[in-house]
Amino acid sequence: MNFRDLHIAEDLASSLAKSGIEEPTAIQRAAIPHVLEGRDVIIRSHTGTGKTLAYLLPILQRIDPEQRDVQAVVIAPTQELAMQIVRIAQELGAPRGLHALGLIGGASLKRQIERLKDKPQLVVGTPGRLVELLEMRRLKLHQTKAIVTDEVDQVFRLGDRSAVERIFKGALRDRQLIFVSATVPAAMQEVIERWMNEPLYIDEAGEQRTAASLEHVYFVCEPRERIDLLIRLVKHYKPRAALVFINHTDEIAEVTEKLRFHKIEAAALYGDQPKMERSSVLDRLRLGNLQVLVATDLAARGLDLPDLSHVFSLHPAPDEDHYVHRAGRTGRMGRRGTVVSIVTAKELFIMKKFAKQLAIDIQQKELYFGRIVDPEKKELMRSTNLRKEAVRATSVKNKTKNKKKRKADTKDKGMPRWLKAKIHNQE
Incomplete structure (x- = not known):
C-alpha cells in the first residue's frame, strides 16, 4: 500500500x-x-x-x-x-x-x-x-x-x-x-x-506501548553510586548520541559537569532555556559534536533526534507514561535503541511494575569487568575468578616451597655424611 x-x-x-x-x-x-x-x-x-x-x-x-x-x-x-x-x-x-x-x-x-x-x-x-x-x-x-x-x-x-x-x-x-x-x-x-x-x-500501540525494536534494561546500585554508574555505562555503550533523564532540575548541572570531567561531551537542556541556546545545543547533538544531552522530562518533550541510540534514566521514571515517553526518544521508525534505567534495591519494584503495566521485558543487567552480563552470569564469573585466584595462589605457594627446598638441597650438597646426621639429630 x-x-x-x-x-x-x-x-x-x-x-x-x-x-x-x-x-x-x-x-x-x-x-x-x-x-x-x-x-x-x-x-x-x-x-x-x-x-x-x-x-x-x-x-x-x-x-x-x-x-x-x-x-x-x-x-x-x-x-x-x-x-x-x-x-x-x-x-x-x-x-x-x-x-x-x-x-x-x-x-x-x-x-x-x-x-x-x-x-x-x-x-x-x-x-x-x-x-x-x-x-x-x-x-x-x-x-x-x-x-x-x-x-x-x-x-x-x-x-x-x-x-x-x-x-x-x-x-x-x-x-x-x-x-x-x-x-x-x-x-x-x-x-x-x-x-x-x-x-x-x-x-495501533496495542498491548505494547513502546517500540518493539527497543531493548529495556536496568542496573542496581547504591544511591551514592548513581552518577558513577552512569558514567561507566556511557563509556561502555559509547553511544553516538544519548539522552540522560533527570527527575529533578537542580541535579542537571552536577550530572553534566561530572560527565564532562570524565571526558564525555555533555550539555544540559532546560525547559526555560532561551530559544537560541536550546537550538544551539540540539544542533550540536545532531551534528555529532555532542554525545550526551542531560534533561528533565519537560525539557526533552517533543524532541526529534533520529540518531539517538540510547536513553538513560538516572532515576526511574515517575510513572509508566513517563517511561513510555522517555523510551520513545530512541528506536524511532523501526530503528534499534536501548533504554537504560539506574535504580536502587528499594526501587526494584518500580521496574517490575513498568514491565507488567507496559507488557514489556525489562531485564536486570550488571556491569562486571567491562562487560554487560546477567546477574547470574556475574556470580558464575565471580566464582570462576575466585577459583582461578585460589589455584594461582596455591601454585605460587608451591613454587615458593619447591624453590626453598631446591635451595636447601643445593646448600647441603657436598656436606659430610656424619655432619648431616648430627644436624638431623639436633633438629
Whole structure:
C-alpha cells in the first residue's frame, strides 16, 4: 500500500517520495482515511511511528489554498515539537501554495504579529502564545475547521487545559478535533466527553506501548553510586548520541559537569532555556559534536533526534507514561535503541511494575569487568575468578616451597655424611 491508495493527493505523495517516504506506517494507514473524512479522532501509538504525518497529510489536503484564513491549528506542548511540525508542514504545503506559521513562546511576539499579516492557513503553536494572540485579537479562528492537540496528555498535564479550551472555543462549532499521543490517561476522558463528537479511537500501540525494536534494561546500585554508574555505562555503550533523564532540575548541572570531567561531551537542556541556546545545543547533538544531552522530562518533550541510540534514566521514571515517553526518544521508525534505567534495591519494584503495566521485558543487567552480563552470569564469573585466584595462589605457594627446598638441597650438597646426621639429630 502507498499514500495514493489512502487517497492522498499526488503532489503530497510526490513530496513524501522525494524525502524517501513511500509506504505509510500502520498508524498512518489506520488514521488518514478517518481524518480525511473530518471525523473527531483519538490517535494513540508509540513515539516514532509516524503520528505527525497521520494527521498532517489529510489536514493539508483539506485546506483550501485560495482561502487566506487560519483553517487549521496544531497545538504542541513544546517549542521544539511545534517548530518540527511547522517545518514538515512548510515542506509539504509549499508546492500547493499553503502557508504554515509557528507561534511559540520564547520568540518575538512583535515579529509573529507581523507574520500573521501574511494570512497563514495553518498555525502551529504552544498553548500560551496562541491564547495570548487570541486575546490580542491578532489571531482569528472563526474559519478554523480542524484543531489538533499533539502530545495531548502532556499539554493537559502541564496545566494548559484552560488555554487549550480557550482555543477550542475560538474555532467553529462543528470543527474537527484530533487528539494525538503515545498515551491517553484515564483523566483525559472528561475532556474527550466534553469537547469531542463521537470520537473514533485509533490505537495501533496495542498491548505494547513502546517500540518493539527497543531493548529495556536496568542496573542496581547504591544511591551514592548513581552518577558513577552512569558514567561507566556511557563509556561502555559509547553511544553516538544519548539522552540522560533527570527527575529533578537542580541535579542537571552536577550530572553534566561530572560527565564532562570524565571526558564525555555533555550539555544540559532546560525547559526555560532561551530559544537560541536550546537550538544551539540540539544542533550540536545532531551534528555529532555532542554525545550526551542531560534533561528533565519537560525539557526533552517533543524532541526529534533520529540518531539517538540510547536513553538513560538516572532515576526511574515517575510513572509508566513517563517511561513510555522517555523510551520513545530512541528506536524511532523501526530503528534499534536501548533504554537504560539506574535504580536502587528499594526501587526494584518500580521496574517490575513498568514491565507488567507496559507488557514489556525489562531485564536486570550488571556491569562486571567491562562487560554487560546477567546477574547470574556475574556470580558464575565471580566464582570462576575466585577459583582461578585460589589455584594461582596455591601454585605460587608451591613454587615458593619447591624453590626453598631446591635451595636447601643445593646448600647441603657436598656436606659430610656424619655432619648431616648430627644436624638431623639436633633438629
